[in-house]
Amino acid sequence: xxxxxxxxxxxxxxxxxxxxxxxxxxxxxxxxxxxxxxxxxxxxxxxxxxxxxxxxxxxxxxxxxxxxxxxxxxxxxxxxxxxxxxxxxxxxxxxxxxxxxxxxxxxxxxxxxx
Amino acid sequence: xxxxxxxxxxxxxxxxxxxxxxxxxxxxxxxxxxxxxxxxxxxxxxxxxxxxxxxxxxxxxxxxxxxxxxxxxxxxxxxxxxxxxxxxxxxxxxxxxxxxxxxxxxxxxxxxxx
Numbered sequence: 001x002x003x004x005x006x007x008x009x010x011x012x013x014x015x016x017x018x019x020x021x022x023x024x025x026x027x028x029x030x031x032x033x034x035x036x037x038x039x040x041x042x043x044x045x046x047x048x049x050x051x052x053x054x055x056x057x058x059x060x061x062x063x064x065x066x067x068x069x070x071x072x073x074x075x076x077x078x079x080x081x082x083x084x085x086x087x088x089x090x091x092x093x094x095x096x097x098x099x100x101x102x103x104x105x106x107x108x109x110x111x112x113x114x
Numbered sequence: 115x116x117x118x119x120x121x122x123x124x125x126x127x128x129x130x131x132x133x134x135x136x137x138x139x140x141x142x143x144x145x146x147x148x149x150x151x152x153x154x155x156x157x158x159x160x161x162x163x164x165x166x167x168x169x170x171x172x173x174x175x176x177x178x179x180x181x182x183x184x185x186x187x188x189x190x191x192x193x194x195x196x197x198x199x200x201x202x203x204x205x206x207x208x209x210x211x212x213x214x215x216x217x218x219x220x221x222x223x224x225x226x227x228x
């Protein structure tokens with residue numbers, strides 16, 4: 001079974017631009033979550049989607065948004081990029097909410113804002 | 115609020131020796147799940163082991179085991195017979211019994227010395 005696929009692996013953007021990251025979950029997984037990873041803050045939860053609905057959102061500004069499609073694929077968008085948005089963005093999928101379903105992570109997208 | 119603390123930013127261990135990584139968490143919930151993830155330089159987060167809070171028995175997965183002390187809110191990871199491939203960043207994570215938001219610690223970087 002293919003794992004979680006994130007594209008692109010690397011992105012370089014300029015401050016003020018916007019960016020869209022893509023995530024394809026493991027087949028059959030309906031929950032997709034996004035995390036921002038930085039050296040100082042560790043992994044910070046951005047949001048989670050389940051069956052095309054945002055179920056939970058972390059403490060990030062409205063510039064961060066996402067969506068999920070009917071095939072469970074998800075996109076994350078960041079508008080008006082700031083230098084502090086430079087990070088590794090990780091997507092994770094899971095089979096279901098609740099129980100002890102672990103997160104299965106992709107390789108991440110490394111975003112650099114200059 | 116749920117917080118996860120890993121007080122050891124860096125650890126090292128001799129190959130074939132045993133090392134223990136510490137993790138504490140803060141929660142007012144009684145039912146939850148705990149996880150250890152490993153992140154090698156490839157960036158992909160890999161599930162190492164998981165523990166249900168309602169189970170008193172400590173989880174084990176081959177050379178990996180945990181010491182779960184619910185009253186102390188402690189969840190340490192023991193790696194036995196350390197191998198060079200164990201070198202990675204290790205993250206402790208907590209998840210409520212319901213919902214799918216994970217809370218991560220800031221990680222412990224493990225070096226394995228040949």
